[in-house]
Amino acid sequence: MSLQQIAVIGAGTMGNGIAHVFAQSGFKVNLIDVNAAQLEKAVQTISKNLDRQVAKGTLTEQQKGATLANITTVTDLAAGVKTADLVVEAATENIDLKLKIFRQLDEAAPAAAILATNTSSISITRIAAATKRANKVIGMHFMNPVPVMKLVEIINGYATDKAVTDIIVSLSTQLGKVPCVVNDYPGFIANRILMPMINEAIYSLYEGVAGVEAIDTVMKLGMAHPMGPLQLADFIGLDVCYSILNVLYEGFGNPKYAPCPLLVNMVTAGYLGVKSGEGFYKYTQGSKDLVVSERFK
Secondary structure, three states: OOOOEEEEEOOOHHHHHHHHHHHHOOOEEEEEOOOHHHHHHHHHHHHHHHHHHHHHOOOOHHHHHHHHHOEEEEOOHHHHHOOOOEEEEOOOOOHHHHHHHHHHHHHHOOOOOEEEEOOOOOOHHHHHOOOOOHHHEEEEEEOOOOOOOOEEEEEEOOOOOHHHHHHHHHHHHHOOOEEEEEEOOOOOOHHHHHHHHHHHHHHHHHOOOOOHHHHHHHHHHHHOOOOOHHHHHHHHOHHHHHHHHHHHHHHHOOHHHOOOHHHHHHHHHOOOEHHHOEOOEEOOOOOOOOEEOHHHO
């Protein structure tokens, strides 16, 4: 099966990044979102990211123009997917929303189209069960920032055909990514390992074992992590971390996955990290300085 026409659902951070890499690799992309302003913002973000590549000499102005020309913005889901060979859903990490979208995709997309989700933790099998083509539903979990990060975690649902997996593995390689195939259990691999580490770092802060800077410095200098776990949690979004930990906790029924009470309080109070301007660190627009939140000094 030759994939040529791609549809990406959701024009947020992940959606615009996914559209970027497909368009840069020569695919025609319909970027779909119900919010026209969000679509406009997404194209502006893609253009700025392409400008960075041009400035670094990894892309020409002509290639930038060709990439942007490959992207069409669409506000109507049915219209945007009617000729798609592959749909990649990158909407908010909410099970009810994703189930609704996949029911709509199943009705509107061509019968031969593969339906992929960029979910970081929600069961592929459960999403696939909302469609009449469970064998053509697969996880395609890109990492943030998508144009930079090489990994694509490919998740087989219980009913996913091997031929579909093989197509997505080949496609990921074509995008310049490194595909890793895993099976559909809570958290898959990336978040099953990452989130307990982040949660343990938050517990260490909560229990007074060490401060924010000390925890992150130990992991950066001692374990060669490019970013400490608390800074990474801020970058991911504390609400997203909380949601994934709940998926792990509910999926396995093991208390080791229970979100730390400090994380629960921060999310409840709206301190979500970079997206809200404050989490474990405080973020000021235009500043690259890493400043620990006053609450943890």
